[in-house]
Amino acid sequence: MMGINSNAKQVIAEIVSNKKVGAYHHMVFAVGELASAAKPGNFAAISVGGESSQLVLRRAFAIYRTFDRGANGGLLEIVVAPHGAGSTWLTNQQPGIKIDLIAPLGTAFGIPTEPVRALLVGGGYGSAPLFGLSEVLKNRGCRVDMVLGASTAMKIYAPLDGKRSVSSLTITTEDGSTGKTGKVTDVIREMIASNEIDIIYSCGPMGMLEAINDIAEEFNLTHQCSIEESMACGIGVCMTCVIPIKGDDGVIRMLRSCIDGPVVAGESVIWSAKRTIPEGTWGAL
Amino acid sequence: MFNFQATLGEAEFDNPIFTASGCAGSGKELSQFFELSQLGAVVTKSIMLKARSGRATPRMAETPSGMLNSIGLQGPGIDSFLENDIPWLRDQGVRIVVSIAGESVEDYAVLARKLRAIPGISALEVNISCPNVENRGQVFACHPETARAAIQAVRRNIGGGLPIIAKLTPDVTSIVEIAEEVVAAGADALALINTVLGMVIDTNTMRPKLAGKTGGLSGPAIRPIAVRAVYQVHAAMPHVKILGMGGVTSGRDAFELILAGASAVSVGTASFGNPMAAMQIKDELRTELIAHGFDSLREAVGYAHRSEGNI
Numbered sequence: 001m002m003g004i005n006s007n008a009k010q011v012i013a014e015i016v017s018n019k020k021v022g023a024y025h026h027m028v029f030a031v032g033e034l035a036s037a038a039k040p041g042n043f044a045a046i047s048v049g050g051e052s053s054q055l056v057l058r059r060a061f062a063i064y065r066t067f068d069r070g071a072n073g074g075l076l077e078i079v080v081a082p083h084g085a086g087s088t089w090l091t092n093q094q095p096g097i098k099i100d101l102i103a104p105l106g107t108a109f110g111i112p113t114e115p116v117r118a119l120l121v122g123g124g125y126g127s128a129p130l131f132g133l134s135e136v137l138k139n140r141g142c143r144v145d146m147v148l149g150a151s152t153a154m155k156i157y158a159p160l161d162g163k164r165s166v167s168s169l170t171i172t173t174e175d176g177s178t179g180k181t182g183k184v185t186d187v188i189r190e191m192i193a194s195n196e197i198d199i200i201y202s203c204g205p206m207g208m209l210e211a212i213n214d215i216a217e218e219f220n221l222t223h224q225c226s227i228e229e230s231m232a233c234g235i236g237v238c239m240t241c242v243i244p245i246k247g248d249d250g251v252i253r254m255l256r257s258c259i260d261g262p263v264v265a266g267e268s269v270i271w272s273a274k275r276t277i278p279e280g281t282w283g284a285l
Numbered sequence: 286m287f288n289f290q291a292t293l294g295e296a297e298f299d300n301p302i303f304t305a306s307g308c309a310g311s312g313k314e315l316s317q318f319f320e321l322s323q324l325g326a327v328v329t330k331s332i333m334l335k336a337r338s339g340r341a342t343p344r345m346a347e348t349p350s351g352m353l354n355s356i357g358l359q360g361p362g363i364d365s366f367l368e369n370d371i372p373w374l375r376d377q378g379v380r381i382v383v384s385i386a387g388e389s390v391e392d393y394a395v396l397a398r399k400l401r402a403i404p405g406i407s408a409l410e411v412n413i414s415c416p417n418v419e420n421r422g423q424v425f426a427c428h429p430e431t432a433r434a435a436i437q438a439v440r441r442n443i444g445g446g447l448p449i450i451a452k453l454t455p456d457v458t459s460i461v462e463i464a465e466e467v468v469a470a471g472a473d474a475l476a477l478i479n480t481v482l483g484m485v486i487d488t489n490t491m492r493p494k495l496a497g498k499t500g501g502l503s504g505p506a507i508r509p510i511a512v513r514a515v516y517q518v519h520a521a522m523p524h525v526k527i528l529g530m531g532g533v534t535s536g537r538d539a540f541e542l543i544l545a546g547a548s549a550v551s552v553g554t555a556s557f558g559n560p561m562a563a564m565q566i567k568d569e570l571r572t573e574l575i576a577h578g579f580d581s582l583r584e585a586v587g588y589a590h591r592s593e594g595n596i
Contacts, residue, residue, distance in 0.1 A: 004314045012559060047558065054350040056504045056534075056558045100559070131407040135517045230343040232352055233557035235317075237310035239330075240345035254338050254359060259314075276341045283336035283359070 004236045004259060005105050007037035013101045015093055023154040024125050024217040025080045025091040026064070029101060035066040035074025035143035039108035040133035041226060043136060043236030047100035048086035059086045060234050062203065062226060062262070063104060064128040065135075076103060084152055098212040105208040105234055107263045109133050109201055109224055115141030119182050119191060120166070121212055123204020124150045124157070129226060130203060143167050145195060148207070149184035153177035160240035185211045192219050202226070202266075208283060213266040223266030229257045244270040246280045287570060290579035291549040294473030295450025296408045298325040298380055298549060302539065302581055303568040305553030306331050306384040306410060306452070306476075307356065307529050312374050318560040321379040323567070325549055328345065329370065331386035331412040334395060336362040338418060341496035343430045346485040351504025352554060353483050355497035357417040358386055363399050375405040381449065384410040388423065390434045397442035409447050410528075411439050411472070413478040414454035416501045420574070426453045426479075429466040441470030448526055450528055452476035455514045457509075459491050461521045474526040476551070477514045504554040510533030512545045519546020519587050534562065535568020543570075544589040 007194045013029040020026075043062050049055035061078040082088040092267075093099065099102060100284050112118075118137050120130045127148045133146045133262045145167065149172040150156045156171055156178060163169055170187055171179030185208070191197065193213065203226040216223035231241035235258065242254035243261070245268045252270055254277070255261070277284050290303035303326045307342075309315050312327050321327055339359025346353045360366065363385075374381050383406050387393040393411065397577065400409060413425035413435045425431040437449050443449065451472035453463055464475055480501025487494040511531025519527060529547025533539050540551040555562035579585045 005318050006317070008317060010318060052506075055347065056350060057347050057352060058558060104562070195543040231356070232345050232346040232554075233560075234558055236314035236559050237306070237308060237560075238345070238354070239310070239339065240342075240354055240410060242339070242342060242344070242359070267476075270478050273341070275343075277338050281338045283362070285338075 005032065005042065008102055008105050009034045010100070012098050015077070015095050015097050015099060015257060016089065017095055018093065021157065021285050023081065025082065026159070027078050027080055027090070029076045029099065030074070031076040031101060031103065034075050034103055035076050036068035038063050038066040038104035040129050040136055041106070041108035042104035043106050043234070044103035045105055046090065046102055048089050050089070052061055055086050055089070058102070058234050059090065060231055060258070062126070062129040063132070065132040079125045081125050081264045095159040102235065106242060106258055107159045107261050111136055111140060112142070112199065117143045117196055118145070119188060119197045119200045120144060120146045121200060121202040122146070122148045122185065123202070123208040124155050124203030126226070131159070131165060132199065133201060134165040138165050145191060145197070146170070147172065147184050147188055147191070149173070151175060157244065164186055168215060184208065185215060188212065190242065191217055192221065197221060199224070209266070210271040213269070213271060216241065216266055224263055225266045225270065227257050227264055228262060231258055234258050240250060244273045244281055252278055254281060287571065287575055288583070293450060293528055293549055294407060296448045298407070298569055300325045300542070301549035302495030302563050302570065303328050303382065303531060304556065304563060305547055305549045305551035306412060308433060308553040308556050311370050312377065312379070315556065315560055316377065317523050319564050321374070321377045324379055324563060326380035327374060327384045328382040328410055328551060329384050330360055330484055331358055331384040332360055332363050332366045332390070333358055334363055334392050335385050336365070337362070343495055344497070344500070346494045346500065348408065348483070348485060348502065349506060349520060351502055351506035353485055353495060353502055354480070355417045355495045355500035357497065358415060361480055363396055367399065367403060371403060372406065377535060380407040381405060382408045382410050384412050384452070385494045386412040386437065390438045392440045393435045394438040397439040401442065401444040401447065401561055406447060408450055408478055409439065409443060409518050410450045411436060412452045412479070416454065416456070416480055416499070417497060424454065427457055429463060432463050433466045433470040436467045436470035436472050448473040450474040450476050452479055455510050456481045456482050460514050461517050462520065464518045464525070468522060468525055471589065475518060476528040476530065478507070478511045478531045481510060481533060494503055501533065504535055507534040508538060512541055515542055515547050516545040517590065520590060523587060523590070536573045539566050540573045540585070543585050544587070545575040546587040548586050
């Protein structure tokens with residue numbers, strides 16, 4: 001069993017920038033040296049609501065990217081969708097405000113040693129960690145095709161400088177307001193068939209990840225996905241964010257998505273569990 | 286020189302700030318943020334006889350000034366715990382309070398036998414009040430007879446030295462009645478309070494949000510319940526030491542529980558929001574006690590009970 005990300009640090013980080021991008025906010029924090037330790041797939045856990053808040057728990061955000069500019073200049077960027085009280089509070093904070101932040105947390109996307117053809121699939125602001133990943137893959141000589149999907153154009157997060165790191169970018173929206181009309185799964189099957197994809201990386205809602213995993217299994221492809229489950233602490237102490245995962249020994253265990261995830265092998269997740277403990281899980285009643 | 290030492294039963298601790306059961310992981314996770322030996326004690330997750338998957342997800346719902354959890358005592362079981370977790374904690378030089386939970390009176394007896402000869406343990410917390418079980422009848426601390434039976438089983442099997450701390454729920458008509466039962470059955474001290482049974486319904490899906498439907502409410506929302514429970518029990522049995530807990534987030538909050546009658550204080554949900562919470566609370570509590578003119582922690586225990594004529 002893995003432990004907490006040994007690079008994780010708690011810092012008081014100043015907001016350097018906060019810009020609205022479509023339905024989201026792109027936020028930049030001055031985090032110092034921990035920026036250099038973050039890898040694509042890691043996340044940050046941020047306190048919200050201020051001193052007298054009734055919001056007692058941190059919010060977890062996938063790290064969009066980091067810049068290492070020496071001991072005092074490290075930057076960490078996230079993309080926030082203001083849909084609850086905590087994330088809305090955060091997007092209302094202006095540059096200069098200081099925020100309690102813990103990062104980098106959790107597992108990172110595995111990077112192949114050989115130059116391979118990678119397909120990166122993001123749902124909504126789940127695209128955020130994929131741009132940093134695509135840069136790393138591109139530097140390793142990989143071909144990177146990216147597919148981003150959302151319900152509507154405003155919810156596609158695809159900044160210009162992010163697009164430079166990918167060989168192709170396909171966008172789908174359910175309402176047809178931009179790109180192809182439909183879901184990401186409508187286009188990736190065809191791409192896999194024609195592009196000889198070796199590996200799929202995905203980040204987005206659990207339903208989307210499950211659908212992508214079905215396709216990955218159909219084509220016998222490696223699939224790494226960034227999962228999510230209701231999480232209280234983000235640092236491995238509370239045991240609430242567990243998901244059923246089958247280990248190399250064939251045993252299903254309830255593992256913490258903050259410690260053994262958020263990036264996991266798609267094939268190891270028991271997707272069918274949905275609000276149940278799968279039969280045969282270690283320690284099941 | 287201010288004396289910060291705390292006593293529970295026969296056990297002495299350098300300071301009164303403990304982790305709460307189930308709120309410190311294995312200890313390793315928090316040790317990345319501070320040295321565990323700075324705590325009064327680590328109270329471990331409630332450990333059961335066998336490995337346990339816990340309940341299905343979602344297990345967590347944030348609520349106003351608190352959260353619901355329905356973890357359901359996920360853990361490796363006592364044998365793995367004694368082999369892996371205890372030696373590591375011992376190496377940290379931190380005082381250890383092992384928390385145990387059983388499904389039957391016999392479970393508690395077996396757990397006590399397995400723990401009686403283990404070196405390096407300061408006390409045993411007997412959790413008879415976890416709300417995350419399928420059958421409410423399994424919450425031993427809800428009935429005087431079952432509460433007594435569980436504590437008796439531990440008392441008869443634990444041997445002499447190890448203090449027993451019985452952990453109780455406030456979800457009863459009279460917590461004083463249950464407290465008196467477990468003390469009569471051999472508990473040396475009491476842990477007050479466990480989480481309070483609650484529920485959140487998701488108004489989008491229009492179903493209970495937690496897969497287990499109900500969960501235990503923790504956090505500042507329940508602090509007045511904890512203060513009340515500690516106050517009532519201390520008033521009835523001032524000689525019985527209490528480990529107080531329930532939504533403590535600051536030194537002020539810890540001080541409040543100590544005034545109500547707690548001899549030491551556990552930090553739970555606050556550590557989820559801030560891994561340094563226990564350390565900050567410890568420093569703030571010391572400052573708070575000194576600012577109020579106390580020379581020792583012990584002088585402040587139950588101070589809210591003094592008669593009106595007393596300033």
